[in-house]
Amino acid sequence: MIASQFLVLAAALFALGVYGLLVRRNAVLVLLSVELMLAAVNINLVVFEAMWRTSEAIGQVFSIFVLTVAAAEVGIGLAIILMIFRNRQSANVDELDLMRW
Amino acid sequence: MGEWLSQPVNWVYLVVGVLTLVSAFRVVTSQNVVHAALFLVAALGGVAVNFILLSAEFVALVVVLVYIGAVIVLFLFGIMITRAPTGLDVALDNDKKLPAALISLVVFAVLSYATVTTFGNAELVEIGTATDTASLARAFIGRFVVPFEVVGFILLAALVGGIAIARRDLTPLEEESRRSV
Incomplete structure:
Protein backbone atom coordinates (compact mmCIF):
# COMPACT_ATOMS: atom_id res chain seq x y z
CA MET A 1 0.00 0.00 0.00
CA ILE A 2 1.34 3.40 -0.94
CA ALA A 3 -0.07 6.74 0.13
CA SER A 4 -1.12 7.98 -3.31
CA GLN A 5 -3.96 5.46 -3.75
CA PHE A 6 -5.78 6.83 -0.70
CA LEU A 7 -4.88 10.43 -1.52
CA VAL A 8 -6.44 10.09 -4.98
CA LEU A 9 -9.58 8.52 -3.47
CA ALA A 10 -9.86 11.41 -1.01
CA ALA A 11 -9.39 13.98 -3.80
CA ALA A 12 -12.11 12.30 -5.87
CA LEU A 13 -14.52 12.27 -2.90
CA PHE A 14 -13.80 15.95 -2.26
CA ALA A 15 -14.37 16.84 -5.93
CA LEU A 16 -17.69 14.99 -5.92
CA GLY A 17 -18.66 16.95 -2.82
CA VAL A 18 -17.78 20.22 -4.56
CA TYR A 19 -19.93 19.19 -7.53
CA GLY A 20 -22.90 18.43 -5.30
CA LEU A 21 -22.44 21.66 -3.39
CA LEU A 22 -22.59 23.68 -6.62
CA VAL A 23 -25.38 21.77 -8.37
CA ARG A 24 -27.92 20.85 -5.72
CA ARG A 25 -30.89 23.12 -5.03
CA ASN A 26 -32.29 21.38 -1.98
CA ALA A 27 -30.52 22.59 1.18
CA VAL A 28 -30.51 19.10 2.77
CA LEU A 29 -28.68 17.73 -0.28
CA VAL A 30 -26.14 20.58 -0.03
CA LEU A 31 -25.45 19.43 3.53
CA LEU A 32 -25.02 15.84 2.28
CA SER A 33 -22.35 17.06 -0.15
CA VAL A 34 -20.57 18.87 2.68
CA GLU A 35 -20.48 15.55 4.55
CA LEU A 36 -18.72 13.94 1.57
CA MET A 37 -16.07 16.67 1.60
CA LEU A 38 -15.52 16.26 5.34
CA ALA A 39 -15.10 12.50 4.87
CA ALA A 40 -12.42 13.19 2.24
CA VAL A 41 -10.55 15.45 4.67
CA ASN A 42 -10.72 12.71 7.30
CA ILE A 43 -9.22 10.18 4.89
CA ASN A 44 -6.30 12.53 4.28
CA LEU A 45 -5.70 13.00 8.01
CA VAL A 46 -5.69 9.25 8.63
CA VAL A 47 -3.37 8.64 5.64
CA PHE A 48 -0.84 11.11 7.02
CA GLU A 49 -1.07 9.41 10.38
CA ALA A 50 -0.38 6.05 8.72
CA MET A 51 2.64 7.59 6.97
CA TRP A 52 4.33 9.12 9.97
CA ARG A 53 3.00 7.07 12.88
CA THR A 54 3.23 9.61 15.67
CA SER A 55 3.30 8.11 19.15
CA GLU A 56 0.02 9.78 20.13
CA ALA A 57 -1.77 9.08 16.80
CA ILE A 58 -2.26 12.81 16.27
CA GLY A 59 -3.75 12.42 12.79
CA GLN A 60 -6.51 10.19 14.13
CA VAL A 61 -7.09 12.55 17.06
CA PHE A 62 -7.66 15.40 14.64
CA SER A 63 -9.93 13.31 12.41
CA ILE A 64 -12.10 12.61 15.46
CA PHE A 65 -12.23 16.33 16.21
CA VAL A 66 -13.37 16.91 12.62
CA LEU A 67 -16.05 14.21 13.01
CA THR A 68 -17.37 15.84 16.19
CA VAL A 69 -17.57 19.32 14.72
CA ALA A 70 -19.23 17.86 11.60
CA ALA A 71 -21.91 16.22 13.75
CA ALA A 72 -22.58 19.55 15.48
CA GLU A 73 -22.69 21.27 12.10
CA VAL A 74 -25.32 18.84 10.81
CA GLY A 75 -27.51 19.45 13.85
CA ILE A 76 -27.37 23.22 13.57
CA GLY A 77 -27.66 23.14 9.77
CA LEU A 78 -30.77 21.00 9.80
CA ALA A 79 -32.33 23.21 12.50
CA ILE A 80 -31.74 26.26 10.30
CA ILE A 81 -33.17 24.48 7.25
CA LEU A 82 -36.22 23.49 9.29
CA MET A 83 -36.71 27.11 10.35
CA ILE A 84 -36.37 28.36 6.77
CA PHE A 85 -38.80 25.72 5.53
CA ARG A 86 -41.32 26.70 8.18
CA ASN A 87 -41.14 30.37 7.24
CA ARG A 88 -40.97 30.08 3.46
CA GLN A 89 -42.47 26.62 2.65
CA SER A 90 -39.35 25.81 0.62
CA ALA A 91 -35.90 24.40 1.31
CA ASN A 92 -34.38 25.38 -2.05
CA VAL A 93 -31.27 27.47 -1.66
CA ASP A 94 -31.84 29.45 -4.87
CA GLU A 95 -35.18 30.70 -3.62
CA LEU A 96 -33.61 32.27 -0.55
CA ASP A 97 -32.87 35.57 -2.26
CA LEU A 98 -34.22 37.87 0.44
CA MET A 99 -30.87 39.61 0.92
CA ARG A 100 -29.97 39.62 -2.76
CA TRP A 101 -29.22 43.04 -4.14
CA MET B 1 1.98 -2.20 -10.87
CA GLY B 2 2.14 -6.00 -11.00
CA GLU B 3 3.69 -6.09 -7.57
CA TRP B 4 1.06 -3.68 -6.35
CA LEU B 5 -1.71 -5.93 -7.64
CA SER B 6 -0.14 -9.02 -6.07
CA GLN B 7 -1.01 -7.76 -2.58
CA PRO B 8 -4.53 -8.87 -1.63
CA VAL B 9 -5.09 -5.76 0.48
CA ASN B 10 -4.88 -3.66 -2.68
CA TRP B 11 -7.67 -5.69 -4.24
CA VAL B 12 -9.80 -4.94 -1.20
CA TYR B 13 -8.89 -1.30 -1.65
CA LEU B 14 -9.85 -1.33 -5.34
CA VAL B 15 -13.25 -2.94 -4.80
CA VAL B 16 -14.14 -0.76 -1.80
CA GLY B 17 -12.78 2.40 -3.46
CA VAL B 18 -14.87 1.88 -6.58
CA LEU B 19 -17.97 1.19 -4.47
CA THR B 20 -17.29 4.33 -2.41
CA LEU B 21 -16.87 6.54 -5.45
CA VAL B 22 -19.93 5.12 -7.22
CA SER B 23 -22.13 5.71 -4.18
CA ALA B 24 -20.65 9.18 -3.65
CA PHE B 25 -21.46 9.93 -7.29
CA ARG B 26 -25.03 8.75 -6.74
CA VAL B 27 -25.24 10.99 -3.64
CA VAL B 28 -24.67 14.08 -5.77
CA THR B 29 -26.63 12.97 -8.83
CA SER B 30 -29.60 10.94 -7.53
CA GLN B 31 -32.96 12.51 -8.31
CA ASN B 32 -34.54 11.06 -5.20
CA VAL B 33 -33.68 12.76 -1.91
CA VAL B 34 -34.08 9.64 0.23
CA HIS B 35 -31.92 7.61 -2.16
CA ALA B 36 -29.22 10.28 -1.95
CA ALA B 37 -29.17 10.00 1.85
CA LEU B 38 -29.05 6.19 1.67
CA PHE B 39 -26.20 6.28 -0.85
CA LEU B 40 -24.34 8.45 1.63
CA VAL B 41 -24.56 5.47 4.02
CA ALA B 42 -22.79 3.31 1.43
CA ALA B 43 -20.17 5.95 0.73
CA LEU B 44 -19.40 6.47 4.41
CA GLY B 45 -19.28 2.70 4.93
CA GLY B 46 -16.63 2.54 2.22
CA VAL B 47 -14.74 5.34 3.94
CA ALA B 48 -14.88 3.35 7.19
CA VAL B 49 -13.42 0.29 5.43
CA ASN B 50 -10.62 2.51 4.12
CA PHE B 51 -9.93 3.62 7.68
CA ILE B 52 -9.59 -0.02 8.71
CA LEU B 53 -7.16 -0.59 5.81
CA LEU B 54 -5.17 2.37 7.15
CA SER B 55 -5.11 0.67 10.59
CA ALA B 56 -7.36 3.30 12.19
CA GLU B 57 -9.95 0.99 13.71
CA PHE B 58 -11.22 3.41 16.32
CA VAL B 59 -11.89 6.16 13.77
CA ALA B 60 -13.67 3.62 11.54
CA LEU B 61 -15.95 2.60 14.40
CA VAL B 62 -16.64 6.23 15.28
CA VAL B 63 -17.63 6.88 11.65
CA VAL B 64 -20.00 3.91 11.71
CA LEU B 65 -21.54 4.93 15.05
CA VAL B 66 -21.77 8.69 14.60
CA TYR B 67 -22.40 8.98 10.87
CA ILE B 68 -24.21 5.86 9.79
CA GLY B 69 -25.93 5.59 13.17
CA ALA B 70 -26.89 9.12 14.05
CA VAL B 71 -26.24 11.70 11.34
CA ILE B 72 -28.04 9.78 8.59
CA VAL B 73 -31.10 9.41 10.81
CA LEU B 74 -30.99 13.17 11.36
CA PHE B 75 -30.77 13.70 7.59
CA LEU B 76 -33.71 11.40 6.94
CA PHE B 77 -35.75 13.30 9.53
CA GLY B 78 -34.79 16.57 7.85
CA ILE B 79 -35.81 15.22 4.46
CA MET B 80 -39.12 13.91 5.78
CA ILE B 81 -39.99 17.21 7.44
CA THR B 82 -38.91 19.56 4.66
CA ARG B 83 -40.66 17.82 1.80
CA ALA B 84 -44.00 16.11 1.99
CA PRO B 85 -43.89 14.04 -1.24
CA THR B 86 -40.69 11.99 -1.02
CA GLY B 87 -40.94 10.80 -4.59
CA LEU B 88 -39.19 11.77 -7.81
CA ASP B 89 -38.37 15.44 -8.18
CA VAL B 90 -36.85 16.69 -11.42
CA ALA B 91 -35.98 20.15 -10.11
CA LEU B 92 -33.47 18.88 -7.54
CA ASP B 93 -30.47 20.29 -9.44
CA ASN B 94 -29.95 23.70 -10.94
CA ASP B 95 -28.99 24.20 -14.59
CA LYS B 96 -25.28 24.93 -13.97
CA LYS B 97 -24.20 21.29 -14.23
CA LEU B 98 -21.46 21.77 -16.83
CA PRO B 99 -19.58 24.60 -15.07
CA ALA B 100 -19.93 22.74 -11.77
CA ALA B 101 -18.51 19.57 -13.31
CA LEU B 102 -15.60 21.55 -14.77
CA ILE B 103 -14.85 23.18 -11.42
CA SER B 104 -14.95 19.87 -9.58
CA LEU B 105 -12.67 18.29 -12.21
CA VAL B 106 -10.18 21.13 -11.71
CA VAL B 107 -10.40 20.66 -7.94
CA PHE B 108 -9.75 16.94 -8.35
CA ALA B 109 -6.79 17.52 -10.68
CA VAL B 110 -5.15 20.12 -8.46
CA LEU B 111 -5.72 18.19 -5.22
CA SER B 112 -4.53 14.84 -6.51
CA TYR B 113 -1.54 16.37 -8.34
CA ALA B 114 -0.44 18.31 -5.26
CA THR B 115 -0.83 15.48 -2.76
CA VAL B 116 0.50 12.70 -4.99
CA THR B 117 3.62 14.56 -6.11
CA THR B 118 4.35 15.53 -2.51
CA PHE B 119 3.51 12.36 -0.56
CA GLY B 120 2.69 9.81 -3.24
CA ASN B 121 5.52 7.32 -2.84
CA ALA B 122 5.48 7.16 0.94
CA GLU B 123 5.04 3.59 2.15
CA LEU B 124 2.27 3.08 4.66
CA VAL B 125 2.54 0.84 7.68
CA GLU B 126 1.57 -2.74 7.10
CA ILE B 127 -2.02 -3.67 7.64
CA GLY B 128 -2.62 -5.46 10.92
CA THR B 129 -0.54 -3.07 12.99
CA ALA B 130 -3.54 -1.35 14.48
CA THR B 131 -3.30 1.85 16.44
Missing part, protein backbone atom coordinates in the same frame (compact mmCIF):
# COMPACT_ATOMS: atom_id res chain seq x y z
CA ASP B 132 -4.07 0.93 20.01
CA THR B 133 -6.98 2.92 21.36
CA ALA B 134 -5.10 3.54 24.60
CA SER B 135 -2.65 5.85 22.84
CA LEU B 136 -5.59 7.78 21.35
CA ALA B 137 -7.09 8.05 24.82
CA ARG B 138 -3.78 9.27 26.26
CA ALA B 139 -3.66 11.95 23.56
CA PHE B 140 -7.21 13.08 24.34
CA ILE B 141 -6.69 13.26 28.09
CA GLY B 142 -3.08 14.46 27.94
CA ARG B 143 -1.79 16.69 25.22
CA PHE B 144 -5.15 17.56 23.65
CA VAL B 145 -7.22 17.93 26.80
CA VAL B 146 -8.09 21.60 26.17
CA PRO B 147 -9.32 21.07 22.57
CA PHE B 148 -11.17 18.00 23.82
CA GLU B 149 -13.09 20.05 26.40
CA VAL B 150 -13.69 22.82 23.86
CA VAL B 151 -15.18 20.29 21.44
CA GLY B 152 -17.43 19.03 24.21
CA PHE B 153 -18.56 22.58 24.84
CA ILE B 154 -19.20 23.05 21.10
CA LEU B 155 -21.43 19.97 21.12
CA LEU B 156 -23.40 21.33 24.08
CA ALA B 157 -23.73 24.73 22.40
CA ALA B 158 -24.88 23.07 19.17
CA LEU B 159 -27.46 21.04 21.09
CA VAL B 160 -28.90 24.10 22.85
CA GLY B 161 -28.66 26.17 19.67
CA GLY B 162 -30.42 23.51 17.59
CA ILE B 163 -33.31 23.40 20.05
CA ALA B 164 -33.48 27.19 20.23
CA ILE B 165 -33.51 27.58 16.45
CA ALA B 166 -35.89 24.77 15.57
CA ARG B 167 -38.55 25.23 18.22
CA ARG B 168 -41.64 27.07 17.13
CA ASP B 169 -42.29 30.31 18.96
CA LEU B 170 -45.81 30.48 20.35
CA THR B 171 -48.06 33.21 19.04
CA PRO B 172 -49.29 35.66 21.72
CA LEU B 173 -52.73 34.03 21.59
CA GLU B 174 -51.33 30.55 22.20
CA GLU B 175 -49.17 31.89 25.00
CA GLU B 176 -52.23 33.37 26.64
CA SER B 177 -54.19 30.13 26.38
CA ARG B 178 -51.27 28.13 27.76
CA ARG B 179 -50.95 30.43 30.73
CA SER B 180 -54.63 30.17 31.56
CA VAL B 181 -54.53 26.36 31.69
Whole structure:
Protein backbone atom coordinates (compact mmCIF):
# COMPACT_ATOMS: atom_id res chain seq x y z
CA MET A 1 0.00 0.00 0.00
CA ILE A 2 1.34 3.40 -0.94
CA ALA A 3 -0.07 6.74 0.13
CA SER A 4 -1.12 7.98 -3.31
CA GLN A 5 -3.96 5.46 -3.75
CA PHE A 6 -5.78 6.83 -0.70
CA LEU A 7 -4.88 10.43 -1.52
CA VAL A 8 -6.44 10.09 -4.98
CA LEU A 9 -9.58 8.52 -3.47
CA ALA A 10 -9.86 11.41 -1.01
CA ALA A 11 -9.39 13.98 -3.80
CA ALA A 12 -12.11 12.30 -5.87
CA LEU A 13 -14.52 12.27 -2.90
CA PHE A 14 -13.80 15.95 -2.26
CA ALA A 15 -14.37 16.84 -5.93
CA LEU A 16 -17.69 14.99 -5.92
CA GLY A 17 -18.66 16.95 -2.82
CA VAL A 18 -17.78 20.22 -4.56
CA TYR A 19 -19.93 19.19 -7.53
CA GLY A 20 -22.90 18.43 -5.30
CA LEU A 21 -22.44 21.66 -3.39
CA LEU A 22 -22.59 23.68 -6.62
CA VAL A 23 -25.38 21.77 -8.37
CA ARG A 24 -27.92 20.85 -5.72
CA ARG A 25 -30.89 23.12 -5.03
CA ASN A 26 -32.29 21.38 -1.98
CA ALA A 27 -30.52 22.59 1.18
CA VAL A 28 -30.51 19.10 2.77
CA LEU A 29 -28.68 17.73 -0.28
CA VAL A 30 -26.14 20.58 -0.03
CA LEU A 31 -25.45 19.43 3.53
CA LEU A 32 -25.02 15.84 2.28
CA SER A 33 -22.35 17.06 -0.15
CA VAL A 34 -20.57 18.87 2.68
CA GLU A 35 -20.48 15.55 4.55
CA LEU A 36 -18.72 13.94 1.57
CA MET A 37 -16.07 16.67 1.60
CA LEU A 38 -15.52 16.26 5.34
CA ALA A 39 -15.10 12.50 4.87
CA ALA A 40 -12.42 13.19 2.24
CA VAL A 41 -10.55 15.45 4.67
CA ASN A 42 -10.72 12.71 7.30
CA ILE A 43 -9.22 10.18 4.89
CA ASN A 44 -6.30 12.53 4.28
CA LEU A 45 -5.70 13.00 8.01
CA VAL A 46 -5.69 9.25 8.63
CA VAL A 47 -3.37 8.64 5.64
CA PHE A 48 -0.84 11.11 7.02
CA GLU A 49 -1.07 9.41 10.38
CA ALA A 50 -0.38 6.05 8.72
CA MET A 51 2.64 7.59 6.97
CA TRP A 52 4.33 9.12 9.97
CA ARG A 53 3.00 7.07 12.88
CA THR A 54 3.23 9.61 15.67
CA SER A 55 3.30 8.11 19.15
CA GLU A 56 0.02 9.78 20.13
CA ALA A 57 -1.77 9.08 16.80
CA ILE A 58 -2.26 12.81 16.27
CA GLY A 59 -3.75 12.42 12.79
CA GLN A 60 -6.51 10.19 14.13
CA VAL A 61 -7.09 12.55 17.06
CA PHE A 62 -7.66 15.40 14.64
CA SER A 63 -9.93 13.31 12.41
CA ILE A 64 -12.10 12.61 15.46
CA PHE A 65 -12.23 16.33 16.21
CA VAL A 66 -13.37 16.91 12.62
CA LEU A 67 -16.05 14.21 13.01
CA THR A 68 -17.37 15.84 16.19
CA VAL A 69 -17.57 19.32 14.72
CA ALA A 70 -19.23 17.86 11.60
CA ALA A 71 -21.91 16.22 13.75
CA ALA A 72 -22.58 19.55 15.48
CA GLU A 73 -22.69 21.27 12.10
CA VAL A 74 -25.32 18.84 10.81
CA GLY A 75 -27.51 19.45 13.85
CA ILE A 76 -27.37 23.22 13.57
CA GLY A 77 -27.66 23.14 9.77
CA LEU A 78 -30.77 21.00 9.80
CA ALA A 79 -32.33 23.21 12.50
CA ILE A 80 -31.74 26.26 10.30
CA ILE A 81 -33.17 24.48 7.25
CA LEU A 82 -36.22 23.49 9.29
CA MET A 83 -36.71 27.11 10.35
CA ILE A 84 -36.37 28.36 6.77
CA PHE A 85 -38.80 25.72 5.53
CA ARG A 86 -41.32 26.70 8.18
CA ASN A 87 -41.14 30.37 7.24
CA ARG A 88 -40.97 30.08 3.46
CA GLN A 89 -42.47 26.62 2.65
CA SER A 90 -39.35 25.81 0.62
CA ALA A 91 -35.90 24.40 1.31
CA ASN A 92 -34.38 25.38 -2.05
CA VAL A 93 -31.27 27.47 -1.66
CA ASP A 94 -31.84 29.45 -4.87
CA GLU A 95 -35.18 30.70 -3.62
CA LEU A 96 -33.61 32.27 -0.55
CA ASP A 97 -32.87 35.57 -2.26
CA LEU A 98 -34.22 37.87 0.44
CA MET A 99 -30.87 39.61 0.92
CA ARG A 100 -29.97 39.62 -2.76
CA TRP A 101 -29.22 43.04 -4.14
CA MET B 1 1.98 -2.20 -10.87
CA GLY B 2 2.14 -6.00 -11.00
CA GLU B 3 3.69 -6.09 -7.57
CA TRP B 4 1.06 -3.68 -6.35
CA LEU B 5 -1.71 -5.93 -7.64
CA SER B 6 -0.14 -9.02 -6.07
CA GLN B 7 -1.01 -7.76 -2.58
CA PRO B 8 -4.53 -8.87 -1.63
CA VAL B 9 -5.09 -5.76 0.48
CA ASN B 10 -4.88 -3.66 -2.68
CA TRP B 11 -7.67 -5.69 -4.24
CA VAL B 12 -9.80 -4.94 -1.20
CA TYR B 13 -8.89 -1.30 -1.65
CA LEU B 14 -9.85 -1.33 -5.34
CA VAL B 15 -13.25 -2.94 -4.80
CA VAL B 16 -14.14 -0.76 -1.80
CA GLY B 17 -12.78 2.40 -3.46
CA VAL B 18 -14.87 1.88 -6.58
CA LEU B 19 -17.97 1.19 -4.47
CA THR B 20 -17.29 4.33 -2.41
CA LEU B 21 -16.87 6.54 -5.45
CA VAL B 22 -19.93 5.12 -7.22
CA SER B 23 -22.13 5.71 -4.18
CA ALA B 24 -20.65 9.18 -3.65
CA PHE B 25 -21.46 9.93 -7.29
CA ARG B 26 -25.03 8.75 -6.74
CA VAL B 27 -25.24 10.99 -3.64
CA VAL B 28 -24.67 14.08 -5.77
CA THR B 29 -26.63 12.97 -8.83
CA SER B 30 -29.60 10.94 -7.53
CA GLN B 31 -32.96 12.51 -8.31
CA ASN B 32 -34.54 11.06 -5.20
CA VAL B 33 -33.68 12.76 -1.91
CA VAL B 34 -34.08 9.64 0.23
CA HIS B 35 -31.92 7.61 -2.16
CA ALA B 36 -29.22 10.28 -1.95
CA ALA B 37 -29.17 10.00 1.85
CA LEU B 38 -29.05 6.19 1.67
CA PHE B 39 -26.20 6.28 -0.85
CA LEU B 40 -24.34 8.45 1.63
CA VAL B 41 -24.56 5.47 4.02
CA ALA B 42 -22.79 3.31 1.43
CA ALA B 43 -20.17 5.95 0.73
CA LEU B 44 -19.40 6.47 4.41
CA GLY B 45 -19.28 2.70 4.93
CA GLY B 46 -16.63 2.54 2.22
CA VAL B 47 -14.74 5.34 3.94
CA ALA B 48 -14.88 3.35 7.19
CA VAL B 49 -13.42 0.29 5.43
CA ASN B 50 -10.62 2.51 4.12
CA PHE B 51 -9.93 3.62 7.68
CA ILE B 52 -9.59 -0.02 8.71
CA LEU B 53 -7.16 -0.59 5.81
CA LEU B 54 -5.17 2.37 7.15
CA SER B 55 -5.11 0.67 10.59
CA ALA B 56 -7.36 3.30 12.19
CA GLU B 57 -9.95 0.99 13.71
CA PHE B 58 -11.22 3.41 16.32
CA VAL B 59 -11.89 6.16 13.77
CA ALA B 60 -13.67 3.62 11.54
CA LEU B 61 -15.95 2.60 14.40
CA VAL B 62 -16.64 6.23 15.28
CA VAL B 63 -17.63 6.88 11.65
CA VAL B 64 -20.00 3.91 11.71
CA LEU B 65 -21.54 4.93 15.05
CA VAL B 66 -21.77 8.69 14.60
CA TYR B 67 -22.40 8.98 10.87
CA ILE B 68 -24.21 5.86 9.79
CA GLY B 69 -25.93 5.59 13.17
CA ALA B 70 -26.89 9.12 14.05
CA VAL B 71 -26.24 11.70 11.34
CA ILE B 72 -28.04 9.78 8.59
CA VAL B 73 -31.10 9.41 10.81
CA LEU B 74 -30.99 13.17 11.36
CA PHE B 75 -30.77 13.70 7.59
CA LEU B 76 -33.71 11.40 6.94
CA PHE B 77 -35.75 13.30 9.53
CA GLY B 78 -34.79 16.57 7.85
CA ILE B 79 -35.81 15.22 4.46
CA MET B 80 -39.12 13.91 5.78
CA ILE B 81 -39.99 17.21 7.44
CA THR B 82 -38.91 19.56 4.66
CA ARG B 83 -40.66 17.82 1.80
CA ALA B 84 -44.00 16.11 1.99
CA PRO B 85 -43.89 14.04 -1.24
CA THR B 86 -40.69 11.99 -1.02
CA GLY B 87 -40.94 10.80 -4.59
CA LEU B 88 -39.19 11.77 -7.81
CA ASP B 89 -38.37 15.44 -8.18
CA VAL B 90 -36.85 16.69 -11.42
CA ALA B 91 -35.98 20.15 -10.11
CA LEU B 92 -33.47 18.88 -7.54
CA ASP B 93 -30.47 20.29 -9.44
CA ASN B 94 -29.95 23.70 -10.94
CA ASP B 95 -28.99 24.20 -14.59
CA LYS B 96 -25.28 24.93 -13.97
CA LYS B 97 -24.20 21.29 -14.23
CA LEU B 98 -21.46 21.77 -16.83
CA PRO B 99 -19.58 24.60 -15.07
CA ALA B 100 -19.93 22.74 -11.77
CA ALA B 101 -18.51 19.57 -13.31
CA LEU B 102 -15.60 21.55 -14.77
CA ILE B 103 -14.85 23.18 -11.42
CA SER B 104 -14.95 19.87 -9.58
CA LEU B 105 -12.67 18.29 -12.21
CA VAL B 106 -10.18 21.13 -11.71
CA VAL B 107 -10.40 20.66 -7.94
CA PHE B 108 -9.75 16.94 -8.35
CA ALA B 109 -6.79 17.52 -10.68
CA VAL B 110 -5.15 20.12 -8.46
CA LEU B 111 -5.72 18.19 -5.22
CA SER B 112 -4.53 14.84 -6.51
CA TYR B 113 -1.54 16.37 -8.34
CA ALA B 114 -0.44 18.31 -5.26
CA THR B 115 -0.83 15.48 -2.76
CA VAL B 116 0.50 12.70 -4.99
CA THR B 117 3.62 14.56 -6.11
CA THR B 118 4.35 15.53 -2.51
CA PHE B 119 3.51 12.36 -0.56
CA GLY B 120 2.69 9.81 -3.24
CA ASN B 121 5.52 7.32 -2.84
CA ALA B 122 5.48 7.16 0.94
CA GLU B 123 5.04 3.59 2.15
CA LEU B 124 2.27 3.08 4.66
CA VAL B 125 2.54 0.84 7.68
CA GLU B 126 1.57 -2.74 7.10
CA ILE B 127 -2.02 -3.67 7.64
CA GLY B 128 -2.62 -5.46 10.92
CA THR B 129 -0.54 -3.07 12.99
CA ALA B 130 -3.54 -1.35 14.48
CA THR B 131 -3.30 1.85 16.44
CA ASP B 132 -4.07 0.93 20.01
CA THR B 133 -6.98 2.92 21.36
CA ALA B 134 -5.10 3.54 24.60
CA SER B 135 -2.65 5.85 22.84
CA LEU B 136 -5.59 7.78 21.35
CA ALA B 137 -7.09 8.05 24.82
CA ARG B 138 -3.78 9.27 26.26
CA ALA B 139 -3.66 11.95 23.56
CA PHE B 140 -7.21 13.08 24.34
CA ILE B 141 -6.69 13.26 28.09
CA GLY B 142 -3.08 14.46 27.94
CA ARG B 143 -1.79 16.69 25.22
CA PHE B 144 -5.15 17.56 23.65
CA VAL B 145 -7.22 17.93 26.80
CA VAL B 146 -8.09 21.60 26.17
CA PRO B 147 -9.32 21.07 22.57
CA PHE B 148 -11.17 18.00 23.82
CA GLU B 149 -13.09 20.05 26.40
CA VAL B 150 -13.69 22.82 23.86
CA VAL B 151 -15.18 20.29 21.44
CA GLY B 152 -17.43 19.03 24.21
CA PHE B 153 -18.56 22.58 24.84
CA ILE B 154 -19.20 23.05 21.10
CA LEU B 155 -21.43 19.97 21.12
CA LEU B 156 -23.40 21.33 24.08
CA ALA B 157 -23.73 24.73 22.40
CA ALA B 158 -24.88 23.07 19.17
CA LEU B 159 -27.46 21.04 21.09
CA VAL B 160 -28.90 24.10 22.85
CA GLY B 161 -28.66 26.17 19.67
CA GLY B 162 -30.42 23.51 17.59
CA ILE B 163 -33.31 23.40 20.05
CA ALA B 164 -33.48 27.19 20.23
CA ILE B 165 -33.51 27.58 16.45
CA ALA B 166 -35.89 24.77 15.57
CA ARG B 167 -38.55 25.23 18.22
CA ARG B 168 -41.64 27.07 17.13
CA ASP B 169 -42.29 30.31 18.96
CA LEU B 170 -45.81 30.48 20.35
CA THR B 171 -48.06 33.21 19.04
CA PRO B 172 -49.29 35.66 21.72
CA LEU B 173 -52.73 34.03 21.59
CA GLU B 174 -51.33 30.55 22.20
CA GLU B 175 -49.17 31.89 25.00
CA GLU B 176 -52.23 33.37 26.64
CA SER B 177 -54.19 30.13 26.38
CA ARG B 178 -51.27 28.13 27.76
CA ARG B 179 -50.95 30.43 30.73
CA SER B 180 -54.63 30.17 31.56
CA VAL B 181 -54.53 26.36 31.69
